Amino acid sequence: MPASDPLRAALPLLRPRLPRALLAITLGALSLGSALALAGVSAWLITRAWQMPPVLDLSVAVVAVRTFGISRGVLGYCERLVSHDTALRSAGNARTEIYRRLADGPVEVTARLHSGDLLARVGTDVDDLADVLVRAVVPFGVAAVLGVAATTVIALISPVASVVLAVCLIVAGVLAPWLSARAARAQEAVARQHRSDRDVAALTALDHAAELRVAGRLPELIADAERRQRTWAAAVDRAAAPAAAGAAVPTAAVGASVIGAVVVAIGIASSTAPTTLAVLMLLPLSAFEATGALPGAAVALTRARIAAGRLLELVSAENAPAHTATVIASPATTPRLRATRVSAGYPGGPAGPTVSVDLAPGSRLAVTGKSGAGKTALLMTLAGLLPAAAGTVSFDGIDCDELSESELRSAACYFAEDAHLFSTTVRDNLLVARGDCTDDELVHTLGVVGLGAWLSSLPDGLSTVLTGGAAAVSAGQRRRLLLARVLVCPAPIVLLDEPTEHLDAADSHRLLAALLDGTHGLLSPARTVVVATHQLGADIACPRLSVADDR
Structure with a gap:
């Protein structure tokens, strides 16, 4: 992240707790790791059961399947608790810091903005900035850990299959998010402005409803707020449409990885146990579970970057006037x-x-x-x-x-x-x-x-x-x-x-x-x-x- 990135400059507003963020990533990785292990053990159990061995030979695998199935849900729930707690605390920290800086900073920074625009910035923008922890940092961290683990396991069976899996994971984890972020970036700024305009119109109607009703302009203003809402929704839809291509890339990568694993499995079938081949072919399906959330994570990252830029306009040190030692008349004496x-x-x-x-x-x-x-x-x-x-x-x-x-x-x-x-x-x-x-x-x-x-x-x-x-x-x-x-x-x-x-x-x-x-x-x-x-x-x-x- 370059030093000029507004998101990097805005992170001190959140004051996120690194241990909590690392704990959320760890729990998320363990949750999806349980899913990965569940797929591998299930593949082994199904193939081994087809060979009709003594029941005692399957007992450990049966218990493991139950354990991984339960732990996946429990660990996923724990990850949600920790990550959302981190995000909510960070949002509270950001709003406290923003209010403090606005109170101590130059008044013209807020005086030139409509209350609707201020509401959009300290409300929606702070939420978007804090969401980067839950919707971007944790998913990317979990995907990185899970991708390395899955590739390592497959490499123990077949180095060629691990290379195919690694390439497909890179395509799903890098190319797809990049496409989604690029599509969202082109429209998100416009959509944010429409939402700010909607808030301005809505707050004007709420704050001055009585006067506007007497003047006969209240229905017109409400209609204007509704029109701006529809315009904002249309802008969001336009931003989502190109991102569909990015969302489709992980699915294509999964298919390519599975086909590659099948081809490799056919090539080594004569020298590899059937249970191992089943693990080789089914494990990639779970390996891509973490990458499916990355296009959305990239969009959240883009929105957080735009929100950070808007928030920095409010609290940037550049807005603060240079303090001088100049002293004017005390309040007891009226200046000219x-x-x-x-x-x-x-x-x-x-x-x-x-x-x-x-x-x-x-x-x-x-x-x-x-x-x-x-x-x-x-x-x-x-x-x-x-x-x-x-x-x-x-x-x-x-x-x-x-x-x-x-x-x-x-x-x-x-x-x-x-x-x-x-x-x-x-x-x-x-x-x-x-x-x-x-x-x-x-x-x-x-x-x-x-x-x-x-x-x-x-x-x-x-x-x-x-x-x-x-x-x-x-x-x-x-x-x-x-x-x-x-x-x-x-x-x-x-x-x-x-x-x-x-x-x-x-x-x-x-x-x-x-x-x-x-x-x-x-x-x-x-x-x-x-x-x-x-x-x-x-x-x-x-x-x-x-x-x-x-x-």
Whole structure:
């Protein structure tokens, strides 16, 4: 495996236990070795019984047949337990490591991906990567051990037959997997993209079902998810069709090996015992039992390699910003936020209009514009979550690219319109913004955003579990809970994306006015507040930046 292979680079994520993997291979080899021995002993027993010897001459072989028949199933079951335990532990290790790296790494790595794509990567891709242990490593290891053992046994009877068997085993164990992997590789990347698109459409329908239903777009989105599912299934079928040739090669190799053994047996029949000839002709059938799984193992290896590449895009060290010793103002002091001729946009997508802002500590700014004009991308760029397509963003004169992730987050915090509510207590859903808040602070904050009566109606107050997260509250209550996070957040610069969406017009106007009031508003006059909205009333006095959709 070359050093540049993504699968090799991703193996540290799995942290597989080598002794367990070796134990799985050993048990698998013993299981199929029992099948090999069962075939040999059975061939001897059938041929010897045809000669009608005393029954006692067959007793040992009869017991051996029963032993190998039972041990094959028992050892195979043990191999499955060990290999699946190894794979599941490795998948857990991989997800833990990926979540840790995502939490500590640059936010823009995940901010540019849809939640459906993230789900596909940390879900299906991790499963595919962990499956390489069960579906590829163990089968290849078992096939190698069994192939050597079978060839050695046949060589004791006839070197010529062992050469024929070895060649056929190489064809079945190398050529067939190579053909299958080559066929799968051509289509798997396309199929994976279709599956990611399906997940994006499905999660959008789940997360925004109420709004989409009101807008009349939910059936259209569900139909789109179904279409993407069918497209993905068709791509998988196209990947499987060429692999059929690779799956047929082991069968052809078995036939060639058996024919070769028969020809050799005919040639040495005059000088070899009938029981030995029976073993020579029947043993190859069991020798190929391990190679039958290798085409599928090669496909699993290919899928794991593709999955490893996608996962490395998330957790690669290259994505981490270089840490510098630069220190900006502490959270107690608001830094000056300046954007110079910045054009914002998502990586790979169109860039928005060029804008420049200079926000002194305590400034208020309303970013307005139609939906899709680029307000969200602009706010994420100002927060350092997305790289600027053009221009620079700085805090107290220091380019945001020169700041570490922790320094950026201590200076500015972005609050998304669709921020997640966790299926945990009300208290914990607020403590994610600041972990040292007291219950009194949380109760006061909820009252400020208009959730005092709602909190009083909950059976356990702050300890009430929001089962299902956002599904446990209305759209308006969800918006107010997210706004409460803003109030308890310690960041001196806050950037809010549509903070009053789904509220009635009167409440929306009141809260927007309070957020943008730099003197007696909801947030301290020392903090800088940037709000993206398309509901700003004409009577709210604050600087405005209009983002026009000229892309």
